[in-house]
Amino acid sequence: MQDFFELKKNNTTVQTEIIAGVASFLATSYIIVVNPSVLSQAGMPFAGVLTATVIVCFFSSLMMGLYAKNPIIVAPGMGLNAFFTYSAVLGLGVTWQVALGAVFWSGIVFLLLSAFNIRTLILLAIPRPLRYAIAAGIGLFITLIGFANAKFIVANPATILSIGDITPSVLTFLAGLLLTAVLLTKQVKGGILFGILFTTLAAYPLGRWWGLGADPQVNWQGVFAAPDFSLLLQLDYINSLQWAVVPVIFAFVFTDMFDSISTFVGLAEAANLTDAQGQPRNIKRSLMTDAFATTLAGLVGSSPGTAYIESAVGIEAGGRTGLTAVVGALLFLPFLFLAPLLSVIPAIATAPALVLVGVFMVRPVTKVDWQQLDEAIPAFLAMVLIPFSYSITQGIIWGFLSWTAMKLVSGKTQDITLALLVIDAFCILALFVH
Template sequence: MEAYFQLKKHNTTVKTEVIAGFTSFLATAYIIVVNPAILSQAGMPFSGVLTATVLVSFFSSLMMGLYARNPILVAPGMGLNAFFTFSAVLGMGISWQVALGAVFWSGIIFLLLSVFNVRTLIVRAIPRPLRYAIAAGIGLYITLIGFANAGFIVANPATIIGIAPLTPTLLTFVAGLLLMAILIARNVTGAILIGILLTTLAAYPLGRWWGTDVDPLITWKGMVSAPDFSLLFQLDLVNSLQFALFPVIFAFVFTDLFDSLSTFIGLAEAADLTDEHGEPRNIKQSLTTDALSTTLAGLVGSSPGTAFIESAVGIEAGGRTGLTAVVGGLLFLPFLFLAPLLSMIPAIATAPALVLVGAFMVRPIVKINWLKMDEAIPAFLAMVLIPFTYSISQGIIWGFLSWALLKVVTGKGSTINLTLWVIVAFCVLALVMQSM
């Protein structure tokens, strides 16, 4: 294990990697029930999607750990599942079988782009200030998700967003947030995992005493259920290749491409998971894993798989090698049978981890030259638009477009290489298709 994962080289231990794997899993486990809840609205059986979600998460995370040797979990992505359901199936009126076919073909395109190093060229074409900004933007995005999951930040018609009134539930979240912050500041091993478990225990009496929606108390009855393999190989490969569906495939390709690229870049910059050239470590293997995850998702009955930004929680807990992803991936497998157990960990227990990861992810912004405005402004736009638009892709699109524009008008257009111009063209195409 030491030789394969090179634990000493990465200044970590088996214990640290196992704790990090558990921590990453707890931060991402919500996808096991959330993904079926979204895709079932497209007419797919909930139990079938749940089984597909577990299969994609298990195999993809395992491959990321063993093949790419990176501490990043892979699972069906949020946003992509919403596009699958509300835009492709309900919006365009296509069947979910055809939509699964589109997912499969987008995975094949990803795979070709990865095998022929096109995606690696894209990574290398992204200017470093934008890389740092993307990392920080993802950190702010994760923090926003954490606050929203806890119900701490809510919609407000007068101010767009606002803070919710303090309730016993929110006070428990705040207590968990402060406890976790203290443990992290004191360098306690497994601080995030300990914080999640203790906050879960603190949340136990809420549903009994105050009648809130947080009730992790469950009974053994109905806890075990058999997996449902009814969605395996139900995709429609032929009809999904119709010309009218090319925009759907393009949307899957573009969104998954830049979501995964930005996740790899952001985590690499924030946690120093880079190679000797300063590029994200094992990037080709990581992107190939991501591509195969999307292809697998189409085959087993799920929306595209992608690298999960919540992996930052496990990385902050000390995960530095593929062993973290292996542990996290293995933890998905029992939930083919034990999905109801996830209800024992309420959102207010995992939300503090997501919030505090933001402090870890924004570190790279000190590397940006904020006095060089033709680079500072695009970096700033990329950083703030990721959380403000609730979309990693939108932050990246406007970061690229503003970078190219400012370089041209300041007489530095020659510094933009061909690959970056191609990326800019695809960003423009994505905006055009988005407005259609």
């Protein structure tokens, strides 16, 4: 294990990697319940999607750990599941079987792009200031998700966002945030994991379990639930190739591709997971894993799989090798049978970790030359539009387009590569494909 995962080379230990794997799992485990709740609105059986979700999480994260050797969890993507349900099925009126076929074919496109290094070329075409800005933007995005999960930040028609009511659950979140911050400041190993466990335990004396609303009543759902394989191979891979479905396939390809690339870039820049050339470590294998996750999702009955930005929680807990992803993958597997147990962990338990991870992910933004405005302005737009639009993809799109525009009007056409122009073309196309 020491040699396979190169633990000494990465200045880590088995204990640290296990703690990091548990932390990453806790930060991403919400998808086991949330993904079925979204896709079931497309007419898919809740239990079937839950089983499919666990299968995607397990095999894809295991592949990321053993094949790509990166500490990144792979799971069905939030946003992608919303597009599947609300845009493809409910919006365009295609059946969920056809939508699953579109997921499958987008995965095949991913595999081809990855196998021939096209996705890697796209990644290498991202200017470094944009990489730094994307990392910071993802950090702000994760922080916003944490605050929203805790209902510390809520929607407000008058001001768009505002501070929520000070409820028992919000106070519990604040206590967990303070403790986790202290543990990190004191450099306590596993501080993020201890913070998650403390916040979960602190919620218990309130006399509440956690479901919907700020202070929900008891929501105990039992312990065991048998897996449901009813969605296995239910995709319609023939009708999903109709011309009317092509925009759906393209949207899956574009959104998943840039979400995963930006996630790899952001995590690599924030945690120094780079190779000798300064590029994200084992990037081709990581992208192949991401492509495998999407293809597998279509076969077993889920929306596309993608690398998870919440993996930053485990990375900040010390995870540096594929062992972190392997531990996370193994922790998903029992929930084929034990999914109801996840109702015990409230969203506020992982919220402090998500908020504080933002502190570490914004570090690369200091590498941007803010005096050079033709680079600073696109970097700034990419950074702020990711959380402001609640979309990594939108931040990427406008970051690229503004970069090209600024370089063009500044007369620095040598900074505009052919690969960048191709990316810009896809960015423009993506703006009109929903």
